[in-house]
Amino acid sequence: MALTRDLLDIGRIYHEPTVGDFPHGRAILARFPDAARIPVPSHWNIPELHGNAGSVEDWVRIKRSTLVLGVKKGLTLRPNGRSAHFIAPSTSNGCAMACAYCYVPRRKGFANPISLFVNTEAACAAIARHAKRQGPLPEPDLIDPEHWVYDIGENGDLSVDAALTDGVRDLVALFRDLPNAKASFATKAVNRDLLAYDPRGKTRIRFSLMPETIARVVDVRTAPIPERIAAIDDFVEAGYEVHANFSPVILYEGWEADWRELFRQVEAGISARARAQLKCEVIMLTHNAGLHAVNLGWHPKAESLLWRPDIQEAKVSEGGGVNVRYRAGWKGRWLARFKALLAETLPDCTVRYAF
Incomplete structure (x- = not known):
């Protein structure tokens, strides 16, 4: 599909020894028959990737050409309370896109390609057991009025993962049939294959949005902001709940005018039906000194926006x-200003949480 061709040209696959024992593992390997296969003891233990400082200069090339396959060992779920009630076991880690502010590579070091976990069935079973123990949601809350919500994409972008594995389809199907639970994941890609997954209102997609001028600098290799906005109606029609993830909010001279224009674009670009169900989350930028150092090696222009010691702590x-x-103190005032701009320009969009 076009999404794969644009983002990925897999030439080598690092894989744990047992990956081929799983149906999803065999299917992914078969999808890239010409890729070099490199056995590794662990998806976290690849010194030539994660421990190689020289990889920084090839940050984007590695994301395009390299795939890591592993078996997820820990299948625990943990409480969240912000975007979701619970964080589900990750079925991936890392991403083919290269957002300069992404928190995932803060732990991975000098290279951050997609790692896919091929034992999706085990993750689905763990989620199903957990949801059964929860019973009904006791009362409506800001996360959801009637379902327990599970974030299924904390460490990757499932829209891109779905171009590589049917595991994402399995997750959507799982929640479709869980009476008390709903899936949720944020995305910066538009994968229209997901329109055929038949979620029946039980999967929430959160399209991440920011002003286009800034996205062109920091949202590297992602879908253009107008394309994300244009996709909202189609995903609502396909049975998804669609929210906006205004994230990260980056402060710079003129940020208020740019965000006001983005809110106007959303208001004008989606249907009344989509606006009626639209809610959002607002996340102010958090950065990291280690990631700052990595970014200076491949994308210093982004750091002029992200690294602001004069206004950060x-x-x-x-x-x-x-x-x-x-x-x-300043963050609180800026966040209040952001919410006021949203209320003025996109009044039907409820803020589920902001920090």
């Missing part, structure tokens, strides 16, 4: 990592 994340965010 250190922050310890929930996972214990040290990141930087906009200074607390």
Whole structure:
């Protein structure tokens, strides 16, 4: 499909030894018969990728040409409380796209291609068991009025993964039949193959949106913002719940005017039906010194927007990592201004959460 041709030209596949024991593993390998196959003990233990500082200069080429296949060991679910009630076991890690602010490569080091986990059936079974234990959602909340929501794409972009594996289709089918649960994932790609998955309202797609002028700098290899907006109606018609993920909000001279224009584009670009069900989340930029150093090796222009020590401060994340965010007092004022702009320009769009 076009999405694969534009983003991926797989020439080598690193894979754990047992990948071929799984149907999805065999199918993915068969899809790329000419790719070199390189056995590795673990998808996390590939020194020539993750431990090789020289890989930074080939950041985008590696994303295009390299695929990693593994078996997901940990299948635990953990509470979230922001975008979803729970974070589901990841079926992928890393991405073919190259957003300069992405948090995933902060842990991976010097190369961050897609890693696909081929034991999707095990992840689906873990989710189903967990949902059964939860029972009905006790009462409506800001996450969802009637279902427990599971984020199924925390560490990758499932729209792109779906161009490589039928595992994403399996996940959508799982939630279609779970009476008390709904899937959710954010995306910066438009994969129209997903329109045939028949989600029946049980999968929420969150299209990430930001002003196009900034996206052209920091959202490397992603679908253009107008294409994402234009896809919203089609995904609503196909049975998805579609929300907006206004993320990350990056501060620069003129940011308010650019966001106001984006909100106008959304208002004018989607149908009344789509607007009626549209909600959003708002996430102010968080950055990281390690990622800043990596980005300087391949995309320093982005860092002029992302790395702003004059208005940022250190922050310890929930996972214990040290990141930087906009200074607390100012961040609150800027976030309030952002929400006011949204209310003025796109009044039907409810903010589910913002931070």
